[in-house]
Amino acid sequence: MGAYTDKIREIAGRLLKDCQVEMVIGFRKGSMPMMNEPCFVTRADAVDQLVWDGSCGINLANYLTGRTEARIGVVAKGCDSRNIVTHIIENKIKREQLTIIGVPCTGMIDKRRLKNLAPGEVLAVEEDGERVVVRGDGFETVHQRREVLQANCAVCHHRNPVIHDELVGDPVSEQTEVDRYADVRAIEGLSAKEKWDYFExxxxxxxxxxxxxxxxxxxxxxxxxVDEAMPQWVGKSQNPVDVRTFHFLRAYHCAGRCTDCGSCERACPVGINMRLFTKKLEKDAYEMWGWEAGLSLEQRPPLDTYRPEDPEPFIK
Amino acid sequence: MGVEPGRVHFSWISSAESTKFVEVVKQVTEAVRQLGPNENFVKKELKVA
Structure with a gap:
């Protein structure tokens, strides 16, 4: 991972020095362990703040929306690159504006899991290949990296960036053996009442x-x-009906677009796994149309194309 | 999401197919009536201690 950091700094420094980009969007250390934050570097002598480790789980495509700079460098792991493709398809950024610094990713660390496993407050986390060392006041524990991955990273099928201009390391092997949708299938098997109670x-x-x-x-x-008041689509209260309406509608807006990057779950302050909703739609898009979001700049997404063979057994 | 399958219906009906429209409406009404009222989306007052 340290090698990635050096390479990212070298590439970012070169791009900025040669004026190939106006800024580079990457990660820097946060003020808390496992909380790396996005940073915008505009000068070649400031690239030393850029880092890469298992706490770069935020999706940087989020910071590209509607940018007007002529040239932007952006650090992208597998899922970020798929969201960049989606952004380009949806006209939120142009491919010509971007220099994509691709990072072959071996998964992000689940900060919540590490905190729960630790006997006290986590003060530092270090990664050394497959080992993750957690230190705190009076304790030091070692975990295997693959055992503390974020749930979405553990079942990720696209660890390598799908588009990139630079690559910071050799592509990593993809996990082809994992069962991506075991959790979704478990919920699909429940009755209507059980489902309702489960989501409640x-x-x-x-x-x-x-x-x-x-x-x-x-x-x-x-x-x-949810912010609109005229008309007000959903109530603004904490009532379970309003909460549920928000989560389900948001998930539907992501249908056929979600790459299961896990940013939503990572950002949640109370640890709700709302990926279960988006993942169900991701599974449907895959099974009904063979679609995985963000893999190709040429192909139109299934929800804005019509094909005569589209499945329609639900229409009577 | 926990809504009973019989509560949601989809159908293609052309504007010329008035008889099909009537048939579908009857079927839908009957199917939903059997399920009874949907209480799930009724906002209840939150319980306060």
Whole structure:
């Protein structure tokens, strides 16, 4: 991982020095462990703040929406690159504006899991290949990297960037053996009543802070439906009906676009796994139209194309 | 999301197919009536201790 950091700094420095880009969007260390934050570097002598490790889970495509700079460098792991493709298809940024610094990714660390496993407050996390060392006041524990990955990273099928201009390392092997949709299938098997109760319990802690929406690269509407007052599509209260309406409508807006990058779940302050909703739609798009979002700049998404063979057994 | 399958219906009906429209409306009404009222989306007052 350290080698990635050096390479990212070298590439970013070169791009900025040669004036090939006006800025580079990457990550720098946050003020807390496992909380790396996005940063915008505009000068070649400032590239030393850029880092790469297992805490770069935020999706940087989110910071490209509607940018007007002529040339932007952006650091992108597999899922970021797929969201960049989606952004280009949806006319939120032009390919010519971007210099994509691709990062072959081996998954991001689940900060919540590490915190729960630690006997006290986590003060530092270091990664050394497959080992993740967690330090705090009076303790030091070692975990295997693959055991503390974010849930979406553990079942990721596209770890390597799908488009890039530079690559910071050799492509990593893709995980072809993992079962991507085991959790979705488990819920599909429930009865209507069980499903209702399951989601009621899942969403009970929601504060409606909208962190999931704000972290999501797909949620770029100038006025989100939850903020609109005329007409008011959804009530603004903490009532379970309103909370549920928000989560389900947001998920539907991501249908056929979601790359399961996990930013929403990562951003949630109370740890709700709202990926279950978007993942169900991702699964449907894959099974009904063989579609995975963000893999190609040429192909139009299934929800804006019509094909006579589109499945329609639900229409009577 | 926990809505009973019989509560949601989709159908293609041309503006010329008035008889099909009537048939579908009857079927839908009957199917939904059997399920009873949908209480799930009724906002209840939150319980305050």
């Amino acid at each position: 319990a899942l969403l009970a802690p929601c504060l409606r802070c909208y962190a999931c929406r704000n972290a999501c690269p797909l949620c770029y509407c100038p006025t989100c439906f």
